Amino acid sequence: MTYRAPVEDYNFLFEHVVGLQGLRATERFAEATDDVTAAILGEAGKMCEEVLAPLQRVGDLQGSYLENGVVRTPPGYAEGFKAIAEGGWVGIAADPEYGGMGLPMALTTAVGEMMSGSCLSLQVAPMLSQGHIEALEHHASDALKEVFLPKLINGEWIGTMNLTEPQAGSDVGALSTKAEDNGDGTYAITGQKIFITWGDSDFSSNTCHLVLARLPDAPAGVKGISLFIVPKLLPDENGEPGVRNTLGVVSLEHKMGLHGSPTCVMQYDGAKGWLVGEKQGGMAAMFTMMNNARLGVGAQGVGVAEAAYQHAYAYALERKQGKTSAHAESQSIIGHADVRRMLASMKADVFASRAISVCNAVAIDMANATGDKAWKARAALLTPISKSFGTDTGILVADTGLQVHGGMGFIEEAGAAQFCRDVRITSIYEGTNGIQAMDLVARKMMDGGEAAMALLDEMEEEIEKAKEVFPNLASDVWEACESLREATEWMLSQTDMQDRFAGAVPYQRAFARVLGGHMHLKAALADRGGAREKLARFYILRLMPEYAALLVHAQAGAAGLFALTDEELAV
Amino acid sequence: MTYRAPVEDYNFLFEHVVGLQGLRATERFAEATDDVTAAILGEAGKMCEEVLAPLQRVGDLQGSYLENGVVRTPPGYAEGFKAIAEGGWVGIAADPEYGGMGLPMALTTAVGEMMSGSCLSLQVAPMLSQGHIEALEHHASDALKEVFLPKLINGEWIGTMNLTEPQAGSDVGALSTKAEDNGDGTYAITGQKIFITWGDSDFSSNTCHLVLARLPDAPAGVKGISLFIVPKLLPDENGEPGVRNTLGVVSLEHKMGLHGSPTCVMQYDGAKGWLVGEKQGGMAAMFTMMNNARLGVGAQGVGVAEAAYQHAYAYALERKQGKTSAHAESQSIIGHADVRRMLASMKADVFASRAISVCNAVAIDMANATGDKAWKARAALLTPISKSFGTDTGILVADTGLQVHGGMGFIEEAGAAQFCRDVRITSIYEGTNGIQAMDLVARKMMDGGEAAMALLDEMEEEIEKAKEVFPNLASDVWEACESLREATEWMLSQTDMQDRFAGAVPYQRAFARVLGGHMHLKAALADRGGAREKLARFYILRLMPEYAALLVHAQAGAAGLFALTDEELAV
Known part of the structure; x- marks a missing residue:
């Protein structure tokens, strides 16, 4: 099993999709130049490929266990964590005063995703440390900070x-x-x-x-x-x-x-x-830590999705079986239309969820760098979306990856099943995706929908410009935005919160689907005629249309749901 | 962990939805009166609840293992198989001349589903014996039949x-x-x-x-x-x-x-x-056995979905957490709109997939009883649909059931995870669901679409009648049928098979979604104002709309898929 860190994809996203230029224009993150971000990504990626990825399978097979009250970890985990700590990756976004690198969350998210893709069960440790550190930075006394922060940031603790x-x-x-x-x-x-x-x-x-x-x-x-x-x-x-x-x-x-x-x-x-x-x-402090942990968990989903995709791609490229399509370059199963559909779906969803995740991180960074309320609201709005879509994508892509393997997918030695088993928790912890959806349609709409509408306005403005280059594609995304706007208005007009909650999960997913279309469109604009345009076409024409059915479900209300009594729901 | 066999649901389906009356009017199955089918279901259900369900967890924990070249099975499996054999459930559809019961596949399917829901890993044994028996009945010499059939049918072998x-x-x-x-x-x-x-x-x-x-x-x-x-x-x-x-x-x-x-x-x-x-x-003989095994595997998916649903329902009814909706009867999490949405989705999909599965079985029975080519074609058409939708539903419902459990879902002791792990193979074995879809859009359309159109005609005729009672619901299903008809015509008009294959899986799922709407509508007609009407409304208004996006994907063709080169699909 090999893993290649998606460094190039992040460099592309930073440059063309999520607007890291704006971040670099702030005083706080002026030092995060493209050279710096590329270097960081490259270095972290190398560690993920060389040090962490080999720990993936042994961690599953041997697991951690309790011995006389002490947790014993799988072989190599100690060295793996040491590499993370020594690379400075625990404290990547932490306060430089206590030894952190003070870099943007955009990089924390990228590095977190890469560590998750290479070895999720080890990556959880630094991710939780990061949330812990952030809570202390914001809420602890200076005395506590001095004792605890340096050792948490350098990974001793x-x-x-x-x-x-x-x-x-x-x-x-x-x-x-x-x-x-x-x-x-x-x-x-x-x-x-x-x-x-x-x-x-x-x-x-x-x-x-x-x-x-x-x-x-x-x-x-x-x-x-x-x-x-x-x-x-x-x-x-x-x-x-x-x-x-x-x-x-x-x-x-x-x-x-x-x-x-x-x-x-x-x-x-x-x-x-x-x-x-x-x-x-306590709750205020906990929310500091949970919000960023939610973004981090979303990135975990993206990371596992990336790894599962690479794994399935490699298998499909190698495995020969049956007569492939005349359209195909290869005689291996990647040349079968249905296998290729699965791979393209996986890759398109990985990109969409990654872009949404980084977009969320950049909003947090902009809020931190500028103190601007609109950025803060944007970050808050995107958090449930990136958490749920990242983790749902992790689960779906890992599942599709297993399917690409055919019968071998069910055999543990092949490695595809582990991705499915590992990633399954991500849609549950740090607030289930149902809780995220309730947060989205209730708390995150307490501004009367201002943040959501501002995002939709911005999306439509950019899509309008794209119409000149890709009239059909852009129109599809624009229409999707309009449908999302209507559904958002419907949500806002429901005074009984149960009507919102009854459709909150489909609404949340539709939001991500449409936002993903927007991200793909931006990528296509930056790579006309290239692979990214082709992938964008695949996503927008074949995967994005799901939003319409989701929005129907989103606006169906609570009455029909509670019409079924507890007894009637029984067998 | 308890399991209740869905006996009542089958009695309802037989009477109101899948037309067992027609079957009973044939000479071959005249003895399968409603008393007989109810008695069979009741007896098999009792065995599943009392004998097989307790074997579910021990089979997972202890597993089968190899000892000096002999497979050792989990504690209780020997007694479990004995109960299946002595109940006559291996030979339920087998030739009475060799000791079988000669009952319809509709009952084999129902009993197979119930055994799968109670203990999938043991149920695979009689299911494969059934396919084996059928292949011998159709293709073996009398001499071979005499030696092998009686002992396979009575479960000695x-x-x-x-x-x-x-x-x-x-x-x-x-x-x-x-x-x-x-x-x-x-x-x-x-x-x-x-x-x-x-x-x-x-x-x-x-x-x-x-x-x-x-x-x-x-x-x-x-x-x-x-x-x-x-x-x-x-x-x-x-x-x-x-x-x-x-x-x-x-x-x-x-x-x-x-x-x-x-x-x-x-x-x-x-x-x-x-x-x-x-x-x-060999291939002809193998197909005899595989076609029915495919129906059987679809029923496995339904069975696990049913069990996972019951498990999640019981948990949701018992677990208290947070303030529930004012609409709710209960203070447990079943009173949260999103949990209820998950449960209703699961239940609605279980019903749809079960109805499709039995519908397929009845078509096989009618073909066997009458020799009618149209029934044979109907059975052949439905096989990939029931196999794929049953197993996809098993996987999806088990996954949703895990989600209902929250953090406990990830803990093996809770039992929800086992359903996910066990059922995962069903979309792969006996022909992956991708292979099913290729079969559907290629071999099963070699009749120029006659079987598919005949089914759509029949559906629309029945839906027309339903319009008097449920104008809106019926219109939704009717529109869905029309969209499916258009997509079917599109499929038929593609001369390059790759264009069909590129959208075969979404087409197959859309077919099942729409057919499921039809089944729910029939159920609603038989239970006006009752639980089944409410569930039908939930399915048709909230889940069925998915078909539209699937049909867009189905008709997108191969060009956009193969435009992405192998290299471009790499990271």
């Missing part, structure tokens, strides 16, 4: 997020973990957390947990939640790992995939922690 | 199909296994076969292999293939298992799912076999 409890998953406000004031500036944390990714490892000298908990007399629900940093080993006066804290891994989950990544049940028994941010300000 | 070789999968004509005449009425078979499901077991007293092989001087390709029956133990003069034949299991595959079902690499070293049918008549 690993950071996790602890939200979920057995009765508090999507409804995080239901959590019951307690925090009590020790009276010395620290707190005692007690409770059980589940689904804690990389809750421990044998290759970092400390693991720091950001834990959501409830102070005594805190109000019920999300308003009563505070955030604490709770390290496995308490830093001594020199900031080095010292006394063992009263927390531990109780067990690991037996999962469908992602075996290399330990998913821990964590027990806190009066463990010592420090408050991050304000009391009862 | 198990039958397999041996087609695939490493270089001959979808292209079965490329196989190289050799058969040499021993001069005593037997043949010596030599070669290796792969992907042989249930190639051996520890619970049957013999395993009989139907093996495709090539006689000396046979022409190349499919025309040079003959079929042989090659038992593991050679029957002695009393027909009892005697001397060990020179064949064996070399190894088992390590698969993504279906761990309970051993997938064998078989080695034949001059193994003794008997010719079944004519020399070089």
